Amino acid sequence: MKISLTVNGAPVTREVEARQNLVDFLREGLQLTGSHVGCEHGVCGACTVRVDGGLVRGCLMLAVQADGCRVETIEGMAEAGALAALQRAFRMENALQCGFCTSGMLLTAHALLEREPHPEPATVREALGANYCRCTGYHAIVQAVLHAAERRPGAVTPAPADGGYIGRTVVRPQTARLVAGRGTYTDDVALPRMAHAAFVRSPHAHARIVAIDTAEAAALPGVLAVVTGREMVAHCEPWVGVLKSYASMKSAPQYPLAVDKAVWQGEPVVAVVAESRALAEDGCARVRVTWEPLPPVVDAEAALAPGATVIHPELGDNLVLESRVKSGDVDVAFRDADAVYRDTFDTGRHTVVSLEARVVLADYDRADETLTVYHSGQAPYMLHDILSRHLRIPEHRVRVINKDVGGSFGLKIHTYPDEIATCALAIMLGRPVKFLADRIESFQTDIHSRDHRVTAEIAVKRDGTIVGMRLDDLAPVGAFSMYPRSSVVETGQILRTTPGPYRFRDYEARGRVVFQNKTPMSQYRAVGHPVAALVMEAMVDRVAHELKLDPVEVRRRNLLTAEMYPYTAPTGLFFEKLSHEESLDAVLELANYRALCAERDRLRTRGVYRGLGLCVFLDLTVPGAQTYGTGGARISSQDGTTIRLEPSGKLTVLSSITEQGQGTDTILAQVAATTVGVAMEDVRVVTGDTLVTPYGGGTWGSRGAGIGGEATLQTGKALKENILKVAAVVLEVDALALDIRHGQIVDARTGEPRMPLGELGRIAYFRPDTLPKDFQSELTVTRHYVPRHQPLAYTNGVQLSYVEVDVDTGVIKLLGHWVAEDCGRIINPMLVDEQVRGGVAHGLGDALWEHCIYDDQGQLLTTTMMDYLVPMAAELPDIWVAHVETPTAYSEGGFKGAGEGGVAGAPGAVLNAVNDALSPLGARITRVPMTPEVVLRALGKL
């Protein structure tokens, strides 16, 4: 059907298919890729555009309905200047990380300010409550809108570069693109002759494939190929998600498409490649699979019971791994204790819900025998290695490119069968093939995490001194252990970090990791830590409550203290130096804790149930040299930076660390600019391309600053030395007498300018004939860094949550959230704040809303954003952050990681706050999410 409309002021006439929705038309038909697709069912708001002046979800309107309408998108509004104040405020407040939600946020905020030029904070939260952001926790977005509405001044004034940029808030250069709708995410990339893949997935949790009939699908016009698992076997080596460092660990071979049987609902079974995604889905609807359902193994206890159905019969049973940790003599400690308390905690099952779903575009050039893969990911070299080995392409003929990544949080560091299948299909067809997981597929097939049942027993003295602890963790992790990082790390972290902040040394723990017919679980932001902190801190609060002690005092009595470092914990963890006491003081001061206690107590007398909850947390950052490689997983623990001095004196920085919105580009530029001695504006950072960047691990495990930052610092120093060697030759002085400041070679003593870097570059590159015959300039330098002195740089902090519980409805209102965190030496305080806030929001989601719910047949019930509830702006509190800085002495920069601590402490803080609120009523909760149902059952009202 032909439609005519105006888009951003220009008349457009196009032929469109009736079924195409407006946002797809804008993106594919008009290449206006600034509006994004996040859910396709009207919940996330990423596709928000204006139609005839009104805000509209672009996925909930057909393109044909826009015939005759006036459509405006982020591109047009940004170019017209309509969003200038908001765009500026968003950048200043860092109210965007990955940028995927930003166009929708800006348009929604713009509509609000048109209607209400000076809104109250609550009004802003309610209006933005229509748009999902996984990165920020909304605090900065709300502040930015208030700032743009001139309700408050901007928080940030960029500092001039006098003494360097490390430790300074610097506005991220790359956000200029993102607020203009000019980001380029993988789905925005279109290649000539590009085809689209879609997958027939298992409707059963456990079933044998009896027959597959692909004839009708293959005959459909526009369908290019229909491929079954059996047909793909020849094109791809299967993988097994075990780490050799665990001798008894087991998992089964996994194929890109299920062969003979499917073991979770959503497992890909048949691939259909067609000229468009819609046609590929039409093909999927015509594939007939005959199934023989098998008994599903759903519950973890049942999976281990004698006689249970064994999901992978060749493995003998459903146990992935049983591990134990033991220190001291816990039996004696329990015998000698004054009291012992025991609780069992259930921590739900969560998933990542990055706003940009998993997406891959693979292009195999048969003439050149090269595979180029555009991938929304975090660890391009890891994928590069996997594609090379499993698709049998020589390593130097693979290239993995990460364009802008719309959030990842650990989601995109795993091997997903549909992504590998897409790459195999590109090779089989000799055409570029794209696959973008839709939202239902995301819920069904993205890794899940944190489904643990932990029983904890704590032994204490009458004064609240903890003397020992026992822990038993049961973790069902789905049908396979994920590859190549496995699915046992969460449980390992829970066993080892739960007692971590405290002094007691008698400890015993068991963890059992179990197969079940559900979506595989694996590492997601703050691996195991939210569970560990929730269990430990809930037990500490229980001790305080039972012994009628102050929860702050019980912590002070038991926390590791400043003089104890360096410290090796009973579970083997090594702490170079932590700051529990300072962080506790900092959070109490930040929140004005005693005043909040008084307010809580006063309101309690009026039947208002408010509570305060503390949570001390550890964060595992900067994983060291032994990480993954010792388990046989080919994931680099080392990273590298190349810095090239351009002839004009500018710097190009190429790093193996990657960017998903955290601002790694920015902090690397800060470090490079500072160490070389140039302005930030003169630095460009390139990441996410295995053809051009040094080899390295990428961004995960909060390693960007600690490893990539240090590599960049060392590279910058080496380049500076090389630059000064050239300068010394040109100026005929000793290199030691020179320095680089503000892009100039200067006299080191007086600061007097001697030569701009551009002049040095001109001479080095274009007039080497003027330099001595035995002198060779080296103005491109690469250095690598891997932490060797400790297995992990543990960091720490304390969170405080303030809540009000409606004891009639069970609804919990989050009133405020405070965090004191210590990530070592800070490179960019604003970006650390935003990492913390974004992490806290993930944890708040865990605490109150997020839950992957299955029925007893292993059918996932929460497959839309109306069922799986992510935290939205209207429900989240302001999140306030204070910093304690304890640099690591093991690296020159002193940087540690900041990406995960926010998540680690939030669920435990909220659980403790809710239990504090409920304590006068004698109720206590030991599970998350704390839904109204959970609260009311605890209160005995249901």
Add this chain to the structure above:
Amino acid sequence: MKPAPFDYHRPASLAETFDLLDRYGDDGRILAGGQSLVPALNMRLATPRAVIDINRLPGLDAIRLTPEALVIGALARHETVERSPLVREHAPLLALAMPHVGHAAIRTRGTFGGSLALADPAAELPACAVALEATIRVEGRRGRRDVAAAEFFRGIYTTALEPGELVIDVMIPRARPGWRCAFQELARRHGDFALVGLAACGRVDAGALADSRLVFFGVGAGPVRARGAEAALKGRRPDANALAGAARALAADLDPPGDVHGSPALRRHLAGVLLGRVVTALVADRA
């Protein structure tokens, strides 16, 4: 997640619409605001042969006042209803309910008639229509007929609409002196479908509830009029005793479903809480 193919028609008149409905029968789906239909198309939960877009039918989006009633055209957008001074004056219950209907960007497109015709059991507007004793005017090839809201909603996504019929207008009797309204809902998050909601109209006389219509949503196959609770409250001041009695009566009025957001027991409990809160607000006139 792309829709299955369908024919698209944009009729310019009711006659043309009826022709299309005849032609496609059950395989044709009416597209009004599209805020429920389009996601169902996207997810291939709905795979009609034809989509009949009635958005350009003339004259169906007006909000007007007659001597007897406030008349809201089926194609009036939620946003228009929300901001209409006529609605605020003559059907304030709708003005209270509208901010709970999705989010602003949903209300830009969603239509009043569409929400009633869809009859989602968790939706706000069907309950309001029942509480307001609205009359729904429907039209098919054989002519127009008026259906009382209480008769219109027949079950989950099921209404009194016959094949080939459309909702044309909704007529809401003008607010009568002494009558007040109140509206509350409990949802997991702002803008979500309600776990339980209550649209209430009542006549208050000397601090007592002389008469009331209490219509719950999210707790049954459609809007549920709580006649037992109404009877228990008739002529009573909303004190603790009266409310407890009403809550007991309410237990027999409701048979709520369970889903991932809450069990039947939760919905039953919350309905009781909401009953107390809404009736108290209604009588105190601080809705």
